[in-house]
Amino acid sequence: MEISKILANQTRVDILKWLKNPEDNFPPHQDIDHFNDGVCVGYIQDKAGLSQSTISTYLNAMQHVKLVIPTRHGKWTYYKRNEEVITNYLEGLQKEL
Amino acid sequence: MEISKILANQTRVDILKWLKNPEDNFPPHQDIDHFNDGVCVGYIQDKAGLSQSTISTYLNAMQHVKLVIPTRHGKWTYYKRNEEVITNYLEGLQKEL
DNA sequence: TTGATATATCTAGAATACTAGATATGTTTT
DNA sequence: AAAACATATCTAGTATTCTAGATATATCAA
Numbered sequence: 001m002e003i004s005k006i007l008a009n010q011t012r013v014d015i016l017k018w019l020k021n022p023e024d025n026f027p028p029h030q031d032i033d034h035f036n037d038g039v040c041v042g043y044i045q046d047k048a049g050l051s052q053s054t055i056s057t058y059l060n061a062m063q064h065v066k067l068v069i070p071t072r073h074g075k076w077t078y079y080k081r082n083e084e085v086i087t088n089y090l091e092g093l094q095k096e097l
Numbered sequence: 098m099e100i101s102k103i104l105a106n107q108t109r110v111d112i113l114k115w116l117k118n119p120e121d122n123f124p125p126h127q128d129i130d131h132f133n134d135g136v137c138v139g140y141i142q143d144k145a146g147l148s149q150s151t152i153s154t155y156l157n158a159m160q161h162v163k164l165v166i167p168t169r170h171g172k173w174t175y176y177k178r179n180e181e182v183i184t185n186y187l188e189g190l191q192k193e194l
Numbered sequence: 195t196t197g198a199t200a201t202a203t204c205t206a207g208a209a210t211a212c213t214a215g216a217t218a219t220g221t222t223t224t
Numbered sequence: 225a226a227a228a229c230a231t232a233t234c235t236a237g238t239a240t241t242c243t244a245g246a247t248a249t250a251t252c253a254a
Contacts, residue, residue: 005211007194008105016194041231051214056232075221075230090191097104097113097183102241138201148244153202172200172251196254203248211240218233224226 003065003089011048012058016067018047019081037071038080100162100186108145109155113164115144116178126173134168135177 006012018025022035026043029035045055059079062068067086068079103109115122119132123140126132142152156176159165164183165176 001211004105004110008101009212013101013194050212052231053215053233054213057213060232072220072231077231086194090187090194093190094187097110097187098241106242139199147242149201150203150245151243154243157202169201169250174201198253199251201248201250204246206245207243209240209242212238214236214238216234216236218231220231221229223228 001061001064003067006061006065006067009058011050012062015044015048015058015062016081016086018044019068019079031076032073035080037073037078038069040076040078042076044079098158098161100164103158103162103164106155108147109159112141112145112155112159113178113183115141116165116176128173129170132177134170134175135166137173137175139173141176 019038022039025047026035026039029040029043041052041056041059044059045052048055050058059068059070063070063079065085066082067089069082071078071080116135119136122144123132123136126137126140138149138153138156141156142149145152156165156167160167160176162182163179164186166179168175168177
């Protein structure tokens with residue numbers, strides 16, 4: 001799915017917004033005391049209130065266009081924003097529109 | 098339809114882009130020698146290569162969220178960009194994302 | 195007023211997005 | 225190795241978007 005369609009979904013936009021300030025939007029992780037690699041899927045799912053498979057599908061699509069970066073830590077996959085891609089997209093939109 | 102979904106369609110984005118420089122993208126109008134009120138539906142349709150009803154539907158949706166401003170001149174309806182709304186939307190996106 | 199032209203709206207089928215349940219995979223713990 | 229847990233993928237039903245043909249409306253020209 002292309003980036004403009006990914007950002008046409010409110011939940012996916014919300015996820016990106018939440019990931020700007022994980023401390024404000026999610027409880028602290030157990031094994032890791034910082035959000036350097038982002039937030040685990042389960043927390044994002046709880047916050048979004050959608051099913052596990054739906055959130056996983058969303059994150060996969062976002063990762064495909066590099067809006068987010070996944071990092072595996074044991075059982076968990078943490079997702080964080082890819083600021084470069086986000087900024088680049090916004091600049092491109094600014095210019096073309 | 099909300100604005101982010103409207104901008105998730107390439108043809109609709111193209112239309113907005115074309116309307117930035119009507120002189121470069123459309124032939125001159127017959128009865129009017131400027132593009133002050135924008136471009137007539139027929140020209141936009143020719144350029145986009147989609148059916149008349151589809152383009153009319155697109156323009157109607159875009160007008161609904163005020164991305165474009167229609168002006169009636171006789172038989173023709175001219176559409177032009179609503180720069181204020183476009184700029185405002187981009188600024189909002191910049192801030193929230 | 196009749197016919198021609200431009201645009202808008204109605205209707206409907208095809209394509210895509212949305213979403214969840216079931217199942218698979220990978221990791222940790224016992 | 226088995227059980228438990230987190231995440232990913234598969235499958236499928238529902239909803240929305242896409243698009244065009246048919247029809248309606250509005251304006252102009254004869």
